[in-house]
Amino acid sequence: MDQVEKIFETRELNVNMGPQHPATHGVLRLVLDLDGETVVNVTPYVGYLHRGIEKLGESLSYFQALPLTDRMDYVSAMSNNIGYVVAVEKLFGIEAPERAKFIRTMVGEMSRISNHLLWLATHALDIGAMTVFLYCFREREWILELFEKICGARLTVTYPRIGGVRNDITQEFLESLWKFTEEFPSRILEYETLIDQNRMWLKRTIGIGVISAEEAVNWGLTGPTLRGSGVPYDVRKFTPYDAYDRVEFDVPVGTEGDTYDRYRCRMIEMRQSNNIVRQCIEKLPPGPIMADAPKFTLHPKDAMFPITHPTKEHAFYIDEKVCKGCGMCLRACPVKAITGEKKKPHKIDQAICLQCANCLAVCKFKALKIVPGGKGLSEDKLKELAQAPLPEEITKAKEHLVEHFTFIKRGPRAPEGDLYVATEVPKGELGFYFVSDGSGKPYRMRVRAPSFIHAGVLPRLCVGHLVADVIANIGTIDIVLGECDR
């Protein structure tokens, strides 16, 4: 026997799981050392989806950085948006009106439901239960359709705004949401029928990835991943934001801290979220949806309608005498309708022009003229009409447009200082840390992404288990690599 051992050296099988792998929830890469089927060592590698969102945030104004947060946790974009706007509102020292707060709580919880549905779907699929996956997607689709009804987008919504929400919700939407909340608990029962008491499901989840309460806190886990270990920490309860202090809900906790407990936590959380949505619908107060703080919030767009509304058939014309050929409008044009060399007067191709007024906003020399009702007229005619004085309505709108443009570009002047604000997204505690130097852009934007911290705990959960449990563990900590890598 000794001789055999001398001849054959045994070592662990080194397997590269990811970044292209069906069960690593995106582009997570795990390097596994396997002794047979047992995992000896796990090293997670992140960063394959790094897009520099934190750095981008430094070069964009507070308004412009909002759509970036959609792209972090794209599974629950709404929650991320809310996390961002809540943080920025605190920084500005403004408060959203009641109605907006309730709406945000409502859509935030819808987002939590949709996130947990996707989590359950993929977690069950990883463990092999295929039907749960499709059942969950059926309801997730329903929620996404409701999102579409609110704001026109399904996934990357960008619906909340600094100081409120983008647009008010309709009675029709509330009714269809109410219908969803009535139906949804029975759908949760449907999923539970399939897996909750299923022996195979229990065997695959109970006692897998056990982490004690103390250790979980030390690892920095948050959200359901932490609550599964029995720590009732929930940002919504401890530092309530939006309308969470006016709705009633329980924070479910587990006892063992294993995969099954975390699964139970999320299932109960879905029911709680459903309740919160119902309470929000019932308590939704009337009133404005944007805070009255013109220095910090976006201005209403109605005042620009005389120019930008599509039914107004204006034409835009560049006054050759005034134009210095700086090229600003050329770059601002989304359809490349403006042509011309540098330092020579530019020209607008009326056939391509969309009348978006972007060029009007950027022109520093007031060379761009609006010709009311001038769409489809010839060049000479436009030149003639461009000299005529404009109606007062349009002049006002023009001023407003230019002002709006610079406001967005420059950003609202935030008070100096730094602050950290956390919100409870479905995955855990999402924190935004801003350092403000008093300009319209943050000096530093740092995101505390729960997925990133949860990915770090994977080796702790997986070592000693089997390969199949690695997959179960990736599922149970509920990570999205968009948020993890940022």
Place this chain on the structure above:
Amino acid sequence: MTPDTFIKFGIDVLIIVIKIAVVLVIGLLHVAYATYFERKVIGHMQVRLGPMRVGPHGLLQPFADGIKLFFKEDLIPEKADKVVFYLAPVIFMASAMVNLAFIPFSHNFIIADINIGLLFIFAIAGIGVYGIFISGWASNSKYAFIGGLRSSAQVISYEIAMGFSLVGVMIMAGSLNLTEIVRAQENSIFGMYAIPQIVGFVIFVIAAVAETNRTPFDLPEAESELVAGYFVEYTGFRFALFFLGEYIAMFIMASLCTVCFLGGWTLPWYVLKVLPFLQHVPGIVWFLIKVYAFIFFYYWIRATVPRYRYDQLMSIGWKILIPVALANILVTGLVKILL
């Protein structure tokens, strides 16, 4: 040799060739439509429609799939063991196809009516494992390797449980010839062995699922952890051969179950007594109904349950199925002696 015997011999050969052709064509067509059947069944279980685009209700989907697989690029990993890599799917497919010869589809409709039919099917099915194992080895990929190892361990252990579960049937029928097993069932009190051999039947069904690598025992090809398991490096038609082999193996297992436990092409006598007109229906119809019911059961399981873990699967096989199967043999034997 007189011309008479020569002609007789020629006719016999011709009949066998025709039978082989029929079984082969039907077998392959069956595979094509078994995939369609599976996708439709699972689709409807999962509140969706399944294939709908190619042909009415997606009926031509299997052909579209076949054509697609046929024209796919045939990729071979650079460091693969080429000869073995080529050989593996052929072994897998051939071992599954050979078994079609021993299945009695109906009264007198069997290609090779041999006395050790049951044993032979096991022997040939055992060769199929080599196809899986060497494909995992030859691919020179770690995922395929783990898949191959898992598969061979799984198939070998479940083959034991499966073999034991059928010993009860052998004792009751007193034969290994599949046709005679069916005839013995026809004349028994219950009309099918599934009732007196209920323990063996349940073990067989479980082991058959494991033997064909289906959910919840589809660990060799567990798509969530091993991506596709042993055939992860196979493309195009080589992949299709594995696919075909798997579905034919499913068909074999379903047929074996039908023959050994559900009375093959016959109906229990008590059913015929109540509904005498049923005896005019050809036996192959009953055979196929039973087989497809069993295959439907496969699909049903797949749509319902999660996957077992590797160690759990082994412990079920060795700690539960094999001891229970052994006890079943003992009880069956005792009853046989005492009666």
